[in-house]
Amino acid sequence: MENDKKIVAIYARVSTGRQEQEATIESQLDEVKRKIIEDGHILPDENIFIDDGWSGELIARPDLDRMRDFALTGKFSALYVYDRGRLSRRFTHQEIVIEELSDKEIGFISLHDINALTPEEHVLQAMQGVFHEYERVKIVERMRRGKLFKARNGIVISGDALYGYKYVKKTDTTPTHWAIDENESEVVKKMFRWFVIDKIGINAIINKLSDEGIPTKKGKSKHWTKGPVSRILCCDTYFTGVAYYNKSESIVSKRRLKNEKYFKIKKNSRKQRPKEEWIPFDVPIIIEDKSFFDRSLQLLNYNKKFANKNKKFDYILSGKFYCEHGFPMVGDGKQGSQRYYRSSDKVRRNELRTCDCEGVNVFVVEGLWWKHIKDIISNPDFIKLKIKEYVESRAGVNTSFEQDILINKTKISNLTDQESKFAQMYAENLIDLDQLRGLIKQVKDRKFIFTRNLKKLERIKPVKVRINDEEISLLYDKAREVLQSQDFSDKNLVLRDLVSKIVLKKGGEVNTWINIPINTQYLEHGTERRDSRSSKCGEVHTF
Incomplete structure (x- = not known):
């Protein structure tokens, strides 16, 4: 029995942070180790290779490369894996690694695939590898279509809320939505005041944020950079109350910012999609005065155009x-x-x-x-x-305000009348309870929109359309x-x-x-x- 014992190795991989949190690595290792004990082999600690949070699309992974180097020097006689998909989600990458092991006469044991000993079994094993790649494509496509369907039906998908907002999970009474983060929203208002009113540049804003000890969105860094600050200053969501899902897509970057050998994901950059593909959803407005946004864009464009550039x-x-x-x-x-x-x-x-x-x-x-x-x-x-x-x-602005307010009030009044009519129809047994609930929900959803619009209009102050000679003279003297x-x-x-x-x-x-x-x-x-x-x-x- 002693002569049958072999020095073996394990390779395990997971691709997402969620799998790491759910201890999927540990469950893989536990099952594979029990199989090694059952087979009576020896597993040294240095022969355990783990790539946590690495995409299966990439063949360049730290511990996968280390395992392949160990194989070349003959440091183990067999490699155990949970399944072929741990090596890679791409069939060609799987075959490359398995062929390297075969050339060194190293066994390949997969707990959830056919372990080939005959030519026929090799063909079946290869077919399973193809199905691993097909499974990955099918999962990605199913998730993509499912998310788009939910987003188009008004369900908030993105959990990564913009700075100034927080993602609120659904409950029995409310769906998923973005709510205002009180602390972050105050920082957003500060940034626009500093930039638009105080005429403070982006670098100075970064310094002020650091001086006040204000953390970034995820808190991974104590220091702000130009990118997040610039994106906040040109984001219209804070003023319009409309955010977008499906606004960008992952792509492979044309130029790596860091000259590193390993990258956990293949598509490490993003590209904006055409605007007609964006899916809007409503969020609370943080800043009511849109003139701040217009002025911010003007200043950003000016700074870009007239930057010193070491002249x-x-x-x-x-x-x-x-x-x-x-x-x-x-x-x-x-x-x-x-x-x-x-x-x-x-x-x-x-x-x-x-x-x-x-x-x-x-x-x-x-x-x-x-x-x-x-x-x-x-x-x-x-x-x-x-x-x-x-x-x-500007003389016609106030008239337009009054018309908008009247229109929204009329819409709300009409919808209230509809609610009463539906209740009367239910009382007369013209509709059942489920139909009543459905109709009332539609009316309430519409009333919510018009009520929100009305509150926005009522918060806007009327424009003064008269100015006297004394005020004009004061302006002239200052100029x-x-x-x-x-x-x-x-x-x-x-x-x-x-x-x-x-x-x-x-x-x-x-x-x-x-x-x-x-x-x-x-x-x-x-x-x-x-x-x-x-x-x-x-x-x-x-x-």
């Missing part, structure tokens, strides 16, 4: 200055004591160039441009005219005071807020398109309606 020289008009052919005018570096804006078309090969615009001196054009801008926005008649135009354009001393960064802010485009014409003429963004909350006349936009002057000024 050697400052160019105030960069990003807004174009030649008459539509090419951006870019800084051409220092030539002697002067610097120039030149068309970006000039960097192309001669035969590909289409722009014949000459360059323009940086100091000349910026000086004339700034003087012209100061003259325009210091003109009290011009400021007064634009403020009045804006106020007049004139600020304009007296402006450094480079201040001029950049003016450019961002007031100028939409600057075009250089042949002969040196420069046209400037000016916006006058008048926001009611800056003038302290109440908040804007959520779907409002700043007015635009749309005039062309030449200097």
Whole structure:
């Protein structure tokens, strides 16, 4: 009997965190160890190979590679597994490993598959390997279709709630849903205030979050990074109350961020799906004033467009200055004591160039441009005219509010009448109890939507549509005071807020398109309606 004893090994694998938590590894090992004891073999501790949480699609796994290295050096005579699927979910990968073992005359014992001793059994074993791969594909497809069906029928699938929300499991009385996380929602509001009102950059926001000891969503790291902060600042769910399932899909990354040998999953990146494939579901609104979101997007786009990028020289008009052919005018570096804006078309090969615009001196054009801008926005008649135009354009907002409120109240009243009618029909035995419950549930669901819309509208303050000369004069005095001393960064802010485009014409003429963004909350006349936009002057000024 002693001569029959062999040195053997075990390989075990699970692919998900849930299997790890449910001790699936331990159950595999326990069953396989009992089989080894039953067969009378020896299992050294170093011959136990385990890959916890590793995808079966990948053949590159730490302990699988270590087991294959042990096999090459003859450190065991047989390998025990729970089933072939532990080696891999792909049939070709299974065959690669089993053939390596066979070449070294190492036995392969699977507790839940045929252990081949004859050519016929080898064919049957291979067929079982094919079925392991088919099983994986079938499980993935069944889960995908099941989740999509539930999501399309209003069931919240995603347990990974956005920052600011928490996932609430279903109970006997309520379905699964996202609820507001009070602590995280306050952090979201802080981020938007810091970014939009205080004009604090993303790096400064990260520092403030660290200084206040605010943890990340999963708490795995004490330090925030740019990615999560940027995604929060451009997420409209906090303002619209609509989140989406099926918004992205897993893909294999084109470029690995870390130069590592092993990765637990094959598809380690994500790609956004077309918007028509997104499945919406309702969540509570965290921030009521949508102007914060609009302004945040503007600032993010501005920061992306006008980032410093280690520029050697400052160019105030960069990003807004174009030649008459539509090419951006870019800084051409220092030539002697002067610097120039030149068309970006000039960097192309001669035969590909289409722009014949000459360059323009940086100091000349910026000086004339700034003087012209100061003259325009210091003109009290011009400021007064634009403020009045804006106020007049807002005159219909309150009427629209009142109409929306009346419509929702009428809908709620009609649905209440329907409830009474259904109750009367039940009392007259025209419908049974189950039919009554179904009809009442439909009515209540619709009433909930209209009631929520009504509460949103009632929370919005009416827009003041009158402004007097004294208020206009106050605004003008403040603007004139600020304009007296402006450094480079201040001029950049003016450019961002007031100028939409600057075009250089042949002969040196420069046209400037000016916006006058008048926001009611800056003038302290109440908040804007959520779907409002700043007015635009749309005039062309030449200097």
